[in-house]
Amino acid sequence: xxxxxxxxxxxxxxxLYAPVAVMIIFSFNSSGSVWVFEGFSFDWYKGLMSDTTxxxxxxxxxxxxxxxxxxxxxxxTAAAVGILAIRKKIAASTVMSITNIPMMNADIxxxxxxxxxxxxxxxxxxxxxxxxxxxxxxxxxxFNLPYVxxxxxxxxxxxxxxxxxxxxxxxxxxxxxxxxxxxxxxxxGIATGAIMAFTLSLDDFVISYFTCGKYQTLPIxxxxxxxxxxxxxxxxxxxIIFIAVFVLLILYNMLQTKSEKQTAMRKVGAK
Numbered sequence: 001x002x003x004x005x006x007x008x009x010x011x012x013x014x015x016l017y018a019p020v021a022v023m024i025i026f027s028f029n030s031s032g033s034v035w036v037f038e039g040f041s042f043d044w045y046k047g048l049m050s051d052t053t054x055x056x057x058x059x060x061x062x063x064x065x066x067x068x069x070x071x072x073x074x075x076x077t078a079a080a081v082g083i084l085a086i087r088k089k090i091a092a093s094t095v096m097s098i099t100n101i102p103m104m105n106a107d108i109x110x111x112x113x114x115x116x117x118x119x120x121x122x123x124x125x126x127x128x129x130x131x132x133x134x135x136x137x138x139x140x141x142x143f144n145l146p147y148v149x150x151x152x153x154x155x156x157x158x159x160x161x162x163x164x165x166x167x168x169x170x171x172x173x174x175x176x177x178x179x180x181x182x183x184x185x186x187x188x189g190i191a192t193g194a195i196m197a198f199t200l201s202l203d204d205f206v207i208s209y210f211t212c213g214k215y216q217t218l219p220i221x222x223x224x225x226x227x228x229x230x231x232x233x234x235x236x237x238x239x240i241i242f243i244a245v246f247v248l249l250i251l252y253n254m255l256q257t258k259s260e261k262q263t264a265m266r267k268v269g270a271k
Contacts, residue, residue, distance in 0.1 A: 020242060027235035044236040051233055057221040058237065061202060064133075064217060068140035069198040075141070076148025076197075077190055081182075083149070084156050096149075103146035111210035114139050118211060131213030139211040140204065144197035151193030155186035155259065188259040195252045199245055 030041035048054060079099065086092040102110055115131070118138075122130025159182055167177040183190075205219040212220060218241075222234060 023235050024239045024242070026232070027239045029232065032232045044233045048233040048236050051231075053221060054218075054233065054237055057216055057218040060133075060215060061218040064136055064140055064208075065198050065201040068137055068144055068201045069194050071137075072141045072144035072148050072197045073190060073194040076145050076193060077152050077186070079145065080149045080152040080156055081178075084153065099149055100146050102143045103150075107143075107204075107206035108210075110143060111139070111207040114142065114207065115210040129213055131211055131215075133215045135211045135213065136208055136215055136217065139207050140201045143204070143207060144200060147196045147200065148190075148193035151196060152186055152189040155189030156182070159185045188255050188262070192252055192255050192259070195248050195255075199248055202241070202245065 025037065027044055028040050028042070029037050030039035030043060083092055083095050083099070086095065114135070118135045119130045121127075163181050163185075164177050167181045168174065172180060203219070204217075205223065208217050209220055209223075216224075218237075222230070222238075225231065225234065
């Protein structure tokens with residue numbers, strides 16, 4: 001049984017990471033062939049620096065990913081605090097269910113519905129272009145919010161409410177007590193939520209496709225290229241993005257581990 005389980009895990013890892021490994025290897029190929037590796041070279045990485053279409057799409061993607069991560073982190077943290085403050089369980093569970101709809105809903109349904117809403121608003125206000133940077137940003141914030149809330153909420157539940165009361169007894173205002181007591185204790189949850197939001201925004205295609213208009217992100221540009229031919233510098237850019245996301249995931253796991261250790265230490269201290 002152990003041999004079969006190990007074989008099963010090996011096959012899963014092979015199917016998951018073999019395509020990525022091939023992409024990384026051929027990003028260093030000296031020729032444009034995707035079948036024969038003719039020699040090691042950085043030519044496609046150098047060529048990437050002169051590909052204005054790719055660099056512009058990457059810039060658009062990073063701008064949307066960073067802004068949506070920051071905004072959704074602030075809004076998600078505030079929403080988590082607000083939801084936790086709701087005393088009626090039915091009301092709190094209802095709000096959480098509504099909040100989780102963008103996460104549970106199919107991407108194509110979310111994308112089409114947001115597109116229709118943006119076009120309706122654009123026609124209502126007689127805008128020249130209904131879809132663009134603002135609509136992509138709003139769409140990304142929408143689907144990022146539930147993930148931030150789910151990252152922050154457990155940390156809020158673990159925070160001792162007596163600490164806030166003690167800070168207020170010592171002269172802190174509720175606003176100051178939040179920044180002095182609550183915010184430091186939920187910082188790991190906020191960080192993991194922000195990383196999750198950034199990686200999801202960086203990777204999104206379906207929702208961006210329906211809401212981007214002329215403001216095209218990198219996944220959409222690469223998709224349009226597949227209709228003709230994918231240039232080898234795409235492998236180089238994809239390799240760079242994969243390494244960046246991989247580093248972020250390692251950081252995410254480190255923060256999760258740190259958070260779990262802090263929780264365990266608090267439980268031991270409480271006993």
